[in-house]
Amino acid sequence: MSDSGAGMVSWVLNGDPVESPAGMTILEAAKAHGAELPHFCYHPGLSIAGNCRICLVETNRSPKPAISCSERISDGLEVQTHSEKAVEAREGVMEFQLINHPLDCPVCDKAGECTLQDYSFDHGPDESRFVEKKNIRHTKDLGPTIKIWGNRCIVCTRCIRFCDEISGTGELCVVARGDRSVVDVFPGIPIDNPLAGNVVDICPVGALISKDFMFQSRVWNNEHTETVCGGCARGCNVTVETNEGFVKRLMPRENTDVNDWWMCDFGRYGWRYAHDDRRVSVPRRGAEAVETELEAHRDLGELVRGAWGGSKKVAIVVDPFLTCEEAHLVGRVAAGTGATVGGWLPPSGDELTFPGKFKISGEKCPNRRGVEAVLGQEVFGSQAKAVESMLNSGGVDLVIVFAGFPNADCPDALASAVGKATARVAFTLFDGAWSEAADLVLPSASVFEKEGTYVNEDGRLQRVRSKDRPGDAQLAQPGLHSASISSPWVTSELVALQRALVHVGDAERSLSAAGVFRQLADSNEHFKGQSHRGIPATGVPLGGLAPAGVGEGSES
Amino acid sequence: MTDLAFSKDAMKEYEWMLTRYPNKEAALLPTLRIAEREFENLDPAAMKYVADLMGLSPAKVLGVVTFYTHYRREGTGTYHLQVCSTLSCALRGSEDVCAHLSAKLGVGLGETTDDGLFTLSKVECLASCDTAPMLQCNDDYHEGLTLEDVDHLIDRLREEAKAGGAA
The missing domain is CATH 3.40.30.10 (Glutaredoxin)
Known part of the structure; x- marks a missing residue:
């Protein structure tokens, strides 16, 4: 056997000598060497239970097959993952798992992403030998958002360990024993915690079902967009699943630097505003709808051109939902018009940290730090105060307001001050005091329709992607806005601002978000050397920004 | 049913029981026996009382009670x-x-x-x-x-x- 490095173990995987760090389990080490083993109860974010037995392998250490998720590698260990004995053992386990399973895949929401289905395909028998009566277990609500189909439960206890170890709320348990055992809650204490939705994600079968997603869509019909959640400054990595442009659900994406494997229910179920009928989806002059977006963008360009060169008094109010790219374009408009830029933040909420280290930020917006990195550390602090007093003292010729708030719940001190400017432009998701007083109202894109980057509270730069395809190609379809109000095809601030700059003559043509980011990287030291393509799936810490909790960058 | 409580003797027995186990959780089975005796059966209120007494989640106690057949549950006949x-x-x-x-x-x-x-x-x-x-x-x-x-x-x-x- 070759020399082992410090802390390395030499072992044999399917006849090949390999090395892995000491302390790893067979399952993890085999995966690292490309041999993925089936598993139900094992989850990298939870403690090891070793109860499902689907990960059995043959070893030279015992005549019985070993549970690869709990047995650790050691020098001289020889593992066979696909020997006759190992496969037979797993097939035996699979047959038992399916004994009482209802095989109701056609009506099960998990079908298509169910590990029981996958492993049944790999290891399951063609037909059941079980001729006895199947056990019936309960189907009921476990909480306001979660329902259990007990017949599908394989009692892997992932959900129970999640509630014990990650959320620390301990609402779930296994009741009864043997083939009657099933997951349940204590009478009168439903599963109702801010992380409850995760138990549905980690359920390897269709036992735990999210009521929000129940019967909404077959999972294989959903389009997947890898983006970040806009619910708070944590910036949890998520996959937005859509069907014909409609959001169906949000699923967390693994990122051990940010959210591990989890996300909170506030973010998970917080997407409905994007399809709210009350959303501003059509641009308008005062109360009158503008026929095409292109026309509305020309209006904006005309107003900006009128103020170009610093001849007028201009104020811009930004929101922390803008991407870094959009903030950069705001910066260009401000530079050209000599505008004063300040920002407003949504009211903050409670910061929550769970026993499993998962954190929900109290800052209910995704990109305060990104906007600060682009437009100045004081943009939501002293600059905001400056803009407010400037508006209140009167004589402002043009104000441009960005109000991408997911609800009309934002500070009204600035909102009422906006009305005092001579010309008023508002980008907004929902109508509020700022848009009711505006001469030109443009729809804001929600987090789900934006292309670009966000910087989370730790200073991590992450990609945001639009659910709408083909993303930036909205540029190629000028003037298109959807007839359906509940699924507006919104042209983002990124496009509107660039069209205005082209109109003024400050830009030759509109660029994609990646193109705007290139300009930003060239001109801003924080973003130096970065590019959209270069940002890893898990994001990258941004240069020169202190990590979270340092508290620099004042909050107004 | 919130005023359930062990009698003085039962509490004494419970405290003695704790000294015989390496940790509190391990003393759950005999404690449930005491509760069964004190409250006649282990209905949800009794389980909740034991959970609170021992610093365990009620769900954990429910899981243990329902795992075994020998505890008297709510609705069990004489x-x-x-x-x-x-x-x-x-x-x-x-x-x-x-x-x-x-x-x-x-x-x-x-x-x-x-x-x-x-x-x-x-x-x-x-x-x-x-x-x-x-x-x-x-x-x-x-x-x-x-x-x-x-x-x-x-x-x-x-x-x-x-x-x-x-x-």
Whole structure:
């Protein structure tokens, strides 16, 4: 056997000598060497239970097959993952798992992403030998958002360990024993915690079902967009699943630097505003709808051109939902018009940290730090105060307001001050005091329709992607806005601002978000050397920004 | 039912019990025994009391209580008839004992008679294989059963209940 490095173990995987760090389990080490083993109860974010037995392998250490998720590698260990004995053992386990399973895949929401289905395909028998009566277990609500189909439960206890170890709320348990055992809650204490939705994600079968997603869509019909959640400054990595442009659900994406494997229910179920009928989806002059977006963008360009060169008094109010790219374009408009830029933040909420280290930020917006990195550390602090007093003292010729708030719940001190400017432009998701007083109202894109980057509270730069395809190609379809109000095809601030700059003559043509980011990287030291393509799936810490909790960058 | 509490003696016994186990959680089974004695059965309020007393989640206590067949749960009759149905007893006719009891009492497995006297259940091995078939009635074993023995047992228990001597 070759020399082992410090802390390395030499072992044999399917006849090949390999090395892995000491302390790893067979399952993890085999995966690292490309041999993925089936598993139900094992989850990298939870403690090891070793109860499902689907990960059995043959070893030279015992005549019985070993549970690869709990047995650790050691020098001289020889593992066979696909020997006759190992496969037979797993097939035996699979047959038992399916004994009482209802095989109701056609009506099960998990079908298509169910590990029981996958492993049944790999290891399951063609037909059941079980001729006895199947056990019936309960189907009921476990909480306001979660329902259990007990017949599908394989009692892997992932959900129970999640509630014990990650959320620390301990609402779930296994009741009864043997083939009657099933997951349940204590009478009168439903599963109702801010992380409850995760138990549905980690359920390897269709036992735990999210009521929000129940019967909404077959999972294989959903389009997947890898983006970040806009619910708070944590910036949890998520996959937005859509069907014909409609959001169906949000699923967390693994990122051990940010959210591990989890996300909170506030973010998970917080997407409905994007399809709210009350959303501003059509641009308008005062109360009158503008026929095409292109026309509305020309209006904006005309107003900006009128103020170009610093001849007028201009104020811009930004929101922390803008991407870094959009903030950069705001910066260009401000530079050209000599505008004063300040920002407003949504009211903050409670910061929550769970026993499993998962954190929900109290800052209910995704990109305060990104906007600060682009437009100045004081943009939501002293600059905001400056803009407010400037508006209140009167004589402002043009104000441009960005109000991408997911609800009309934002500070009204600035909102009422906006009305005092001579010309008023508002980008907004929902109508509020700022848009009711505006001469030109443009729809804001929600987090789900934006292309670009966000910087989370730790200073991590992450990609945001639009659910709408083909993303930036909205540029190629000028003037298109959807007839359906509940699924507006919104042209983002990124496009509107660039069209205005082209109109003024400050830009030759509109660029994609990646193109705007290139300009930003060239001109801003924080973003130096970065590019959209270069940002890893898990994001990258941004240069020169202190990590979270340092508290620099004042909050107004 | 929020005012459930152990009596002074029970609390003393509980505290002594804690000293015999490496951690609190390990003392859950005997504590449930005390609670069963104190509160007659382990209904949700009793389980909640034990959970709060021991600093465990109520769900964990529920899981433990429902795992075992030998705790008295809410709605259990005065006499809990647990018929062993594991190998030795099964070979020696426990199915017949169950069927006979079921017909005689007019209840299915896991059900309680309308008069609240009997609960019938089928349980796993009660470690009395040498005297199969057998059943456990509350804390007593009745071994080497014939169907006549079962009839006698039921009659005797009914009389006992009538005389007000229920255990």
